[in-house]
Amino acid sequence: MLGFDTIEPAAALWLCLAASAWCVVYGIRNWNESGRKQVSRDGEE
Amino acid sequence: MISKAIAILLYLCVVMYLGYKGWQTTKRPTDYMLAGRQMSPWVMALSYGATFVSTSAIVGFGGAAGLFGFPLLWLTFLTIFVGVFVAMVGFGKRTRRMGLSLNSHTFPELLGRRYGSSFIQSFAGGIIFLFIPIYAAAVLIGISRILEISLGVPYEAALVGMTVLLAIYVISGGLKAVMYTDAFQALIMALMMIILLVGTYAMLGGVTEAHSALAKLAPLMPEKLKLGGMEGWTQGARFGSPLWLVIYTTIVYGVGIGVLAQPQLAVRFMTVPSDRELNRAVLVGGIFIPLMTGVAFTVGALSNAVFMEKFGKISIAMAAGNMDKIIPIYIEKVMPPWFAGLFLLGMFAAAMSTLSSQYHVGGTSLSRDIWENVRGRAGSVLSSRFGVTLTVLAALAWAWILPASVIARATAFFFGLCAAAFLPAYCLGLYWKGMTRAGAVVSMVGGFATSMFWLLFVHLKESQAIGLSKALFGMDSLAAGAAKGSSLWLMQWVDPNVVALPISLVLAFVVSSFTQKMEETHVERCFENIG
Secondary structure, eight states, rough: OTTTTSHHHHHHHHHHHHHHHHHHHHHHHTOOOOSOOOOTTTTTT | OOOHHHHHHHHHHHHHHHHHHHHOOOOOOHHHHHGGGOOOHHHHHHHHHHHOHIIIIIIIIIHHHHHHGGGGGHHHHHHHHIIIIIIIIIIIHHHHHHHHHHTTOOOHHHHHTTTTTTHHHHHHHHHHHHHHHHHHHHHHHHHHHHHHHOOOOOOOHHHHHHHHHHHHHHHHHHHHHHOHHHHHHHHHHHHHHHHHHHHHHHHHSSSHHHHHHHHHTTTSSSSHHHHHTTTTTEEOOOTTHHHHHHHIIIIIIIIIHHHOHHHHHHHGGGSSHHHHHHHHHHHHHHHHHIIIIHHHHHHHHHHHHHHHHHHHOOHHHHTTTTTGGGHHHHHHHOHHHHHHHHHHHHHHHHHHHHHHHHHHHHHIIIIIIIIIITTOOOHHHHHHHHHHHHHHHHHHHHHHHHHHHHHHHHHHHHHHHHHHHHHHHHHHHHTTTOOOOHHHHHHHHHHHHHHHHHHTOOOHHHHHHHHHHHHHHHSSGGGGGGTTSHHHHHHGGGGGHHHHHHHHOOOOOOOHHHHHHOOOOHHHHHHTTTT
């Protein structure tokens, strides 16, 4: 429980760490994933 | 004092150099409004984070954590999961792809072109241009007050000086200058927060020891906060009590969800060349955002244990009842003197990164979404610069004439209005081909009107500060007239988004179900890059 006496703050802290780790893992796994080639209409008005 | 001044001078030299680099490569409107759609993932992610987190997020919300404790970490969780992951993966990729298909340069232009409506573009641009200078004024006042206290610069001179500095590189260098400088400022902020976190835990003997020490302080919670529902800094508030509503509806839900519809953040998704950069930005943002909000809230809460150990008082007593002073007093009384210089630099960086983006998004809304849209002609870099100049001047005027208390509450206006007015139309526009033009218009106008009504007449924090409810009906909030303790009475602490956002969402679904579908070829074009 990381020194907390109730579950709520410990859960919030663990979820923050898990969410951060999830973002890091997602970024590494998809590091070179560009998606399919896209149509660009940049410059058309 | 001299070392602080030298550090700020060096910092400003780097900022001006980066602003110059931005100006040098800004030739076309796409460069000015979207950084040429070629931004690197590191710069994009750091700029996104630095824009999101301003001085008020560190000092204001850090101070709120000094009062309410660890439950604020739920907001940190939302800022990481919703503000980074959902925003970049769920919204960012589709925003970038649809922006390419529709050749959109601003957030209102994306909405307007998605629904084939110049009214939507102008309406969204109008909300941004009218309200973002007030939000910017709040940040400007905050940093000018810090300069006045730390360096003895006269307040009015600080207001003008900060405005001129920012105006030089935002007006000339556009979004490239804004994002390059944001990324540099983000690095300073990250360094400051790491030292602050490590220093605080070290002072209390470690992570577990620090939390235990804070948990034991629960009996010292001030009587007024106990009456409002607080039970302790690690225990949180009683379910359904006024302070529970403040913590979970205004702070956690209001800000945590509101981030998705912030135009100055959404526009950054269109600045990168492919999904690859957004994937990489998730990694950077997933580390940077918890370093900002997570550290501010953790240190804010733990400041109670540190102050108790060193001075025998809890944080709010140390700050003489002013929540906003908890973090500055903590830095001054507890951290080593050299850290005060770094903190000042960090505050400078946080304020400038947010302000520059606010000026830019306000200016492009005026030039691109209102002026050029009404004229029906494509504009130039010059018209965007003119728009940014007017936004800078509007923010300065607001900062000059309004009292700090009103302006600080006006920040909530922008978050509330953006979420209720834009989020359903934006989200459904990216995901639902059946969303109609009429559905989007009714949702945006309905969400805006409901949010405005709630802010002016029901939500006590804003309605009391603005005073319109008192002038018209003789009470600070219409909910205050209900029986004490009833559900209706508790509404005065319920965030506008809790009411306005669902209304806006329901309007979008219902009206879209009964109105004329959009032309199939147009919808196909909108989704051609999405599949």
